[in-house]
Amino acid sequence: MIVKNIESKIRLATVLSIGSFVSALVICVAVLAYAHKQVSIARQSIYILDNGIPILAKQTNMQMNRPAEYKAAVELFHNLFFSLTPDDKQIEYQMKKAMYLADESGVFQYNNLKEKGYFNSILSSSSVLTLHTDSVLVDLNNKFTYYGKLKIDRRSATITRSLITEGNLMDIPRSDNNSHGVLITNWKTLENKDLSNVSKNTF
Template identity: 75%
Template sequence: MLIKNIEHKIRLALVIAVGSFIASIVVVFIVSFFAYKQVSNARENIYILDNSVPILAKQTNMQLNRPAEYKASVDLFHSIFFSLTPDDKYIDYQMKRAMYLIDESGALQYNNLKEKGYFTSILSSSSVLTLQTDSIKLDMVNKKFIFYGKQIIERRSSTVTRSLITTGGLKDIPRSDNNSHGVLITNWKTLENKDLTNVQKNQF
């Protein structure tokens, strides 16, 4: 009888020990989960000092705003690359700005245009180029875009309107002063760039 009581107590103690161990693991997991959640929420909060008084400000979730930033970056790049004036220093300045927003595919297109005398013709004809963005379609799953726009070329003798359709990929990179959206355009290609209208100006 004594032996049975001892075995029963040992068995009971073992059950209690195992139960306590499992319960402690469950508690650790629950605490870790809520701690992680709390830290994640804290990262979305920033504090601004107003006369040494901290004021809580809510930070926007980056992923929720990412599509808008993709479109803004694509629009900015095309505006910089295709809006030019007959000023060689300004053209060089714009191209340097644009190269911060794109991979080597941008430099490749720039060099091709330069070899074909595209920028020289802008200077010689005193052309002013502006770009109008029609729309930007995003494929968030594959991180790709299609840009639709019109390029207006004002020359002394005429005004030419060209359709512009390009495509490329989107890559997330660290933000910087030269790339505030943290977006790099990749594998950039021109799908269409043809004249839509060519209106002659009156010559006096």
């Protein structure tokens, strides 16, 4: 009888030990899974800096905001490239910033315009170029089409041109020079034609 009681107690202790171990294991796995999920959510959050202090702007999936970032990157590049003033230092500064946002296709167009004397003509004619964005379309394959109007204000006339370009968008790591983490590739101009040419009084 005593032997049977001892066997029952040993069996009960074994069952309790195994049960406790399994319960602890399940709890550990659940905690790890929850912690991993919270870390993933935190990485998808967007923060803003207020005097060097990070403040949570809004918890959102960064990929949900990607289409807006694509359009902002395309618009920024085109404004840097086309909105120019008759200041050679400023033009050089803007071209340098623009080249961080595009691959060799942007460098090719820049060098092509430079060889044709485009930037020198801006300086010699004291032209002020202002680009107005009409729309930026981005498809599912990250190919974009940019539509805008370029106003060229010269001493003698004001010219308005229709500007249409296209290219592809590639995700790259964010940096100080490319805050959106978007690189424009295969960029080319489809249309750059005069819409109006209004002469000014030169009295």
